[in-house]
Amino acid sequence: MSTLIEIKNLSKHFAVNRKLFGAKKETVKAVDDISFKIEKGETFGLVGESGCGKSTLGRTIIRMLEPTEGQIIYDGTDITNIKGKELKNIHKRMQIIFQDPYSALDPHMTVKEIMSENISMLGKKTEEEQEEIIVSLLNKVGLTASDMYKYPNEFSGGQRQRIGIARALAVNPEFILCDEPISALDVSIQAQVVNLLSDLQNEFGLTYLFIAHDLNMVRHISDKIGVMYLGKMVEIGDSDEVYFNPKHPYTKALLESVPGIEPENILDLDRDIIDGDIPSPLDIPRGCRFHTRCPYATERCKTEQPELYDYKDNHKVACFNCL
Numbered sequence: 001m002s003t004l005i006e007i008k009n010l011s012k013h014f015a016v017n018r019k020l021f022g023a024k025k026e027t028v029k030a031v032d033d034i035s036f037k038i039e040k041g042e043t044f045g046l047v048g049e050s051g052c053g054k055s056t057l058g059r060t061i062i063r064m065l066e067p068t069e070g071q072i073i074y075d076g077t078d079i080t081n082i083k084g085k086e087l088k089n090i091h092k093r094m095q096i097i098f099q100d101p102y103s104a105l106d107p108h109m110t111v112k113e114i115m116s117e118n119i120s121m122l123g124k125k126t127e128e129e130q131e132e133i134i135v136s137l138l139n140k141v142g143l144t145a146s147d148m149y150k151y152p153n154e155f156s157g158g159q160r161q162r163i164g165i166a167r168a169l170a171v172n173p174e175f176i177l178c179d180e181p182i183s184a185l186d187v188s189i190q191a192q193v194v195n196l197l198s199d200l201q202n203e204f205g206l207t208y209l210f211i212a213h214d215l216n217m218v219r220h221i222s223d224k225i226g227v228m229y230l231g232k233m234v235e236i237g238d239s240d241e242v243y244f245n246p247k248h249p250y251t252k253a254l255l256e257s258v259p260g261i262e263p264e265n266i267l268d269l270d271r272d273i274i275d276g277d278i279p280s281p282l283d284i285p286r287g288c289r290f291h292t293r294c295p296y297a298t299e300r301c302k303t304e305q306p307e308l309y310d311y312k313d314n315h316k317v318a319c320f321n322c323l
């Protein structure tokens with residue numbers, strides 16, 4: 001297997017005003033010193049509570065956001081600082097599918113117009129050629145030729161997400177950032193969309209970064225899973241390994257509500273460790289960021305930040321108590 005994307009010590013910080021009219025700028029470390037690889041053809045699942053930095057990480061990787069520090073290597077090329085035409089060319093190879101298919105599609109454009117925009121990125125085509133491509137893509141995602149003349153509001157949420165997927169496929173991408181593509185959909189159709197994404201991955205050899213706030217959602221589709229907490233990766237490994245043998249107390253907490261998991265894999269204490277709100281990203285706790293919510297926290301956890309270490313092959317965890 002070869003690597004498609006490698007992230008080295010990637011950070012993305014935002015300068016914000018803490019108070020509405022406050023002059024003093026503060027820094028939100030939305031993504032803080034993260035390193036990992038995504039292999040060609042695999043799905044990397046990224047999970048964590050809302051606000052932990054998943055979208056920021058994904059968007060920085062595809063250079064929709066400027067990285068603050070670190071490096072992004074795409075298919076052997078350092079794309080961290082590329083601009084202009086070079087960046088445009090890389091963007092043809094990467095696409096994004098958004099959580100909310102309602103706001104992601106312009107309501108004033110027909111499906112044909114929406115898709116033509118992307119198709120024309122690959123060079124000039126006659127109207128006939130364009131329509132041919134559109135029909136073939138619509139069929140691939142389970143829609144029909146006549147859907148091309150409709151507007152987004154004439155479709156259901158699931159169908160709209162299928163249009164978003166067809167639009168992403170229109171540039172023949174290698175990599176798709178799927179940013180919570182099923183979180184806004186009815187539970188009854190989530191599996192259909194996941195299955196569609198999975199079929200398309202096999203057919204086109206796509207690589208996915210699949211973001212979800214629920215570990216159970218990404219488990220089936222992911223080869224590897226990364227768990228984020230407050231801008232940091234706290235556990236990373238093969239999907240089954242992270243799911244069936246979670247090590248970080250935060251990962252265990254994320255799995256707590258999942259039915260069908262053996263209790264010994266969850267917690268050996270009968271306590272709800274995910275108690276308490278996620279701290280403000282402006283006041284990131286010293287030491288291990290999770291220590292304020294962790295029942296196993298020791299003095300060391302309050303002062304020293306654990307790095308990701310190899311728990312075993314293809315399984316890393318950032319926790320002193322998992323050594």
Ligand SMILES: Nc1ncnc2c1ncn2[C@@H]1O[C@H](COP(=O)(O)OP(=O)(O)O)[C@@H](O)[C@H]1O
Nearest residue numbers: 014016028030049050051052053054055056281
């Ligand atoms: N453009 C921005 N300006 C300032 N802060 C931002 C911006 N985008 C995201 N953030 C902050 O960065 C943190 C991570 O956000 P996000 O990546 O959207 O998390 P997630 O996708 O995991 O819900 C949050 O605290 C969010 O408020």
Ligand SMILES: [Mg+2]
Nearest residue numbers: 054055056180
């Ligand atoms: Mg998000």
